[in-house]
Amino acid sequence: MASFSWYFTDRLVSKLEEREKQQIELYAETIRYVMTSDENADINFFFERIKKINENNTIPVIWKDGSGHLNSNNIEIPNFNNTEDRQKFLKGKLDEIILENNKPIEMDMGFQKEYIYYGNSNLLKLLRYYPLSQLVVVLILGFLGYIFFSYSRRAEQNRVWVGLAKETAHQLGTPLSSLTAWIEILKENPNVNPEIVEELAKDVQRLDTITTRFSNIGSTPILKKEPLEDLIHGFINYLKIRISSKVTIDIQSHLPPNQQVNVNKYLFEWVIENICKNAVDAMSGAGLISIRLKEGKNNTITIDIEDTGKGILPKNTSKVFAPGFSTKKRGWGLGLTLAKRIVENYHLGKLQLKWTEVNKGSTFRITLPNPTEEV
Ligand SMILES: Nc1ncnc2c1ncn2[C@@H]1O[C@H](COP(=O)(O)OP(=O)(O)OP(=O)(O)O)[C@@H](O)[C@H]1O
Ligand SMILES: [Mg+2]
Known part of the structure; x- marks a missing residue:
């Protein structure tokens, strides 16, 4: 449809170009005739004809006569006090017209050659x-x-x-x-x-x-101010006894004591659980999980969860949050999708993979707004 319209318009443009050229040729022919005819010819008739040719179009025309003097048609000229300024102005216009790439029409006046330069009509441009x-x-x-x-x-x-x-x-x-x-x-x-x-x-x-x-994820969850450190300690104590005893979990807080965050406890614990379970899987059941609580930029609190696991291959780093992406035999690939959704949609925070190196480990960062800074 678009290419058809393109083709059709292109043909129309070519036809119009051809017609405008013919019009200017007629114009040039008339001027040549007037300029070379003897005194007895009916000059008035031809002047009328020139006027008619130009009446219904907007083709800008500049005629450069033998002495280099410029005459114009269909070009709006400001009121100049002297001819020099007027000629200068027309010279500028002539340069513009030349840029439109129409071949000037040559008029053979017998003793010399003169040229008609013309541009494109408004219709053609449109x-x-x-x-x-x-x-x-x-x-x-x-x-x-x-x-x-x-x-x-x-x-x-x-x-x-x-x-x-x-x-x-x-x-x-x-x-x-x-x-x-x-x-x-x-x-x-x-x-x-x-x-x-x-x-x-x-x-x-x-x-x-x-x-x-x-039930919380199925409805708009209610957020409550909770002391972050206590929340994390409480939940990690609960989690510790459910994972391999060869995994150590270390929590360090660089936050003011009793720093609070606005969270839905159940959903937030689900996030921590998903990230920690992935960490345990990545370490094949033995290693260190370090949890660091810090103040972040722009009134935020960051929770970094780092493991000493096998890391994520560079080709997979952009896929870990995609639903269904899993490298595990029994994985659904839903844990991180869900965690990201909980953090970003329900807590207006951010969940990112902050660092990973194959065979060294990975760090996931949760960023939450800092409620104590809010006015
Ligand atoms: N800490 C990590 N270290 C190494 N790879 C990880 C880590 N966390 C996530 N991944 C990679 O990202 C993938 C997606 O994780 P995600 O938690 O979404 O799904 P899953 O753990 O495979 O399955 P499940 O739905 O049971 O959580 C994992 O299969 C794993 O390849
Ligand atoms: Mg998982």
Whole structure:
């Protein structure tokens, strides 16, 4: 469609160019005739003709006569007091017209040759740009269409994601509350080993945490000011007993005591858990995880989680946050996608891979707004 329009306009432009050239040739021929005819000729008739030729067009014309004097037609000339300025002005115009690349028309006056220079009419100029302007419109429309399409696709993905999370939380809720009730009954029963009941209660507690996470991600989560260091220590203590004992987790804070952050505790712990679990996987179950809490630039708090694992290959560094990207046998490739989503969409923070080196380790950085600096 666009190339058809391009081709069509191009032909139109060529035709118009040809017609304008013929018009100027006629003009030149008339001038030549007037200038070379004898005194008895009806000069007036030809002057009328020259006027007619130029009446309905906007082709700028400059006629350079034998003495180099410039005469013009269809060129707006300011009011000059003397001929010299006028000639200077026309000289400038002549240079512009020459740039338009129309071959000047030669007039053989017998004793000398004179030239008519001409430019392009407004219509021709407009027509030349027409396909380009059409192309720009098509490109803008295409771009808008693309934005709309990707936005609606993302919105659709969001709905599926959020809906699934909500439904899971909802479905887990009923058996969970009945399990809690069963535990209470078992606690009363002297024939059941209390240690077993204790372990069972912990597992149910864990299931409850998972359900709360799903339910939080499925709705707009409520953020609360929490002391960051305590939150991290509390959660790492919980995590430590669930991972290999050959993994050491070291926490260091360079923040003021009791520094708070605005978070949804359940979702934030989920982020830390995903990053730490990846770290444990990368170290094949043995190594050091260092967690550093610091103040960042522009009123932010940064949480760096560094491991001494196998690192990430350069070709994969840009893919780790993509949903479905996993190098693990049993990985879903969802952990980091989810973590990034929680940090960036729900906490208005940032999650980045800050450093990685093959066989040395990796650092993931969480950046959160610093609430104490807010006015
Ligand atoms: N600390 C790390 N060290 C080395 N590679 C990592 C690290 N963290 C993430 N990766 C790489 O990024 C990939 C994606 O991680 P992500 O947590 O999203 O998915 P996953 O761990 O493979 O699966 P899951 O959905 O169970 O979390 C991993 O498979 C791994 O290749
Ligand atoms: Mg993971």
